[in-house]
Amino acid sequence: xxxxGNNIECFMLVLSSPSGAGKTALAxxxxxxxxxxxxxxxxxxxxxxxxxxxGKDYFFVNEKEFEKMVENNExxxxxxxFSHKYGTKKDLVKKSLKNGKNVxxxxxxxxxxxxxxxxxxxxxxxTVFILPPSLFELNRRLKNRALDSEQTLKKRMFEAEKxxxxxxxYDYVIINDDFEKCFNDLHSIIRAEKLKKFxxxxxxxxxxxxx
Numbered sequence: 675x676x677x678x679g680n681n682i683e684c685f686m687l688v689l690s691s692p693s694g695a696g697k698t699a700l701a702x703x704x705x706x707x708x709x710x711x712x713x714x715x716x717x718x719x720x721x722x723x724x725x726x727x728x729g730k731d732y733f734f735v736n737e738k739e740f741e742k743m744v745e746n747n748e749x750x751x752x753x754x755x756f757s758h759k760y761g762t763k764k765d766l767v768k769k770s771l772k773n774g775k776n777v778x779x780x781x782x783x784x785x786x787x788x789x790x791x792x793x794x795x796x797x798x799x800x801t802v803f804i805l806p807p808s809l810f811e812l813n814r815r816l817k818n819r820a821l822d823s824e825q826t827l828k829k830r831m832f833e834a835e836k837x838x839x840x841x842x843x844y845d846y847v848i849i850n851d852d853f854e855k856c857f858n859d860l861h862s863i864i865r866a867e868k869l870k871k872f873x874x875x876x877x878x879x880x881x882x883x884x885x
Contacts, residue, residue: 681874681875681876682868682873682874682875683798683872683873683874683875684770684771684774684775684776684777684798685776685777685798685799685800685867685873686714686767686771686776686777686778686779686789686795686798686799686800687711687776687777687778687779687800687802687864687867688779688781688786688789688799688800688801688802688844689701689778689779689780689781689802689804689860690781690782690783690786690801690802690803690804690837690840690844691803691804691805691806691837691850692806692812692830692833692834692835692837692838693816693830693833693834694806694812694815694816694819694830694834695804695805695806695812695815695834695850696804696806696850696853696856697780697804698780699853700804700850700853700856700857700860701713701778701780703857704778704857704860704861704864705778707861708861708864710775710776711775711776711777711778712770712775712776712777712778713777713778713780714762714766714767714770714777714778714779714780714781715729715730715731715732715733715763715766716732716733716760716761716762716780716781717732717733717735717740717743717749717752717759717760717761717762717763718732718733718734718735718758718759718760718761719734719735719736719737719740719758719759719760720732720734720756720758721734722734733763737759740752740759740761743761743763744761747764748763748764748765749761749762749763749764750762750763750764750767750788750789750792750795751781751784751785751786751788751789752785752788753781753782753784753785753788754784755782755784755833756829756830756833760781760782760785761785762779762781762785771798782837783837783840783843786801786840786843786844787840787843790843797872800845800846800863800867801843801844801845801846802844802845802846802847802848802860802863803840803841803844803846803847803848804848804850804856805838805841805847805848805849805850806849806850807849807850807851809831809834809835811851812831812834813827813831816830816831846863848860848863
């Protein structure tokens with residue numbers, strides 16, 4: 675699929691990181707600054723947090739509804755994260771690509787692996803892992819958020835170390851020690867991906883004309 679009017683092949687950008695490393699803030703800033711992207715809104719079985727809106731932040735469903743989606747092959751990827759299920763609706767991703775929009779995913783390594791293993795879409799996939807400067811800094815950020823109990827915080831740190839071990843499976847890795855620099859690095863990756871020759875659909879006509 676191509677970005678309408680731009681002759682650029684659309685792609686799917688995956689951002690992954692442990693909780694507190696900054697991927698959600700990066701995703702929000704990217705969506706505000708680059709209108710070529712649509713956010714892939716995840717389906718989840720977890721309870722909505724204060725201020726979260728169904729259909730905008732997540733699609734909130736119960737366990738039975740989620741399992742039915744899995745059985746009906748409605749999800750492009752799905753995973754268990756902190757005892758809750760998360761997944762991506764196939765039809766919404768297809769709709770975005772058909773309308774000439776790149777798709778931004780805010781998912782973990784499990785979902786990313788499923789996307790990469792899907793040969794039908796692997797060529798459209800760009801994966802970026804966001805690392806914290808250190809585990810000490812990550813722990814500090816999570817404490818400052820004041821969203822979790824001490825027990826939950828310990829669990830998040832345990833899961834963070836497992837998540838971080840998968841950075842080697844990603845196309846790009848950015849260390850988020852400075853948010854603006856991190857965002858600029860992400861923006862540079864996106865610009866480079868848009869310039870890849872196989873995504874520039876108009877090049878085929880250009881080369882035919884020039885030979």
